[in-house]
């Protein structure tokens with residue numbers, strides 16, 4: 001049986017002290033250990049950014065690739081080597097700006113990989129520019145362009161694309177990270193995990209506190225097979241944490257159900 005340390009390389013992370021990425025690295029290695037994934041059967045792929053350094057800190061096949069291109073690279077790898085467990089990690093800028101076009105295609109192909117986005121609402125590596133998930137107040141405070149633009153909602157976007165597994169967690173909650181990653185890695189299709197991860201260097205402490213206060217656990221009676229309920233949870237002002245949606249493998253996505261044309265399809269004709 002493997003241990004979490006079996007998935008760590010000899011490299012010491014260069015993330016800032018207190019960065020949420022540490023928790024994610026720990027949660028992933030714990031989940032891999034729970035599932036007893038052989039390190040020689042593991043590949044971790046990323047794009048560019050602070051969180052995209054994570055593959056270098058794992059003992060696995062690893063590729064810190066090019067900005068926004070982790071998903072097509074990981075998809076090709078998984079198709080060529082279906083025996084590998086393939087994980088993709090990256091930030092909100094990497095995934096939801098330059099890399100956005102790749103997400104619905106990985107989803108519709110249902111590539112059996114886990115994609116974890118470490119969302120800190122900022123470009124950390126390049127010193128604090130606004131990302132697609134930046135809060136409008138953050139941009140207003142710094143005089144950045146587009147303060148009235150609404151932030152993109154990653155969970156809503158991936159759900160609407162038809163993903164079979166969608167979860168959300170917080171980088172400060174280690175047991176929850178471990179549980180979400182374990183469920184996502186074990187899912188036999190495209191699995192998305194939205195991780196609320198703070199940037200202690202370029203975000204104000206009040207931002208991290210506000211994100212934390214907006215988090216709420218899904219209730220015990222929550223049914224993750226209910227797509228409409230998942231969409232409602234994704235639209236909420238609170239950040240619902242847990243497995244928001246899980247579809248039985250092989251079942252068709254709800255938004256792509258066959259549409260039956262009937263005589264009443266066009267009222268008035």
Ligand code: SF4
Pocket residue numbers: 014015016018019020021050051120124125198199200201202
């Ligand atoms: Fe983490 Fe921000 Fe430091 Fe990057 S700049 S390592 S995101 S705290």
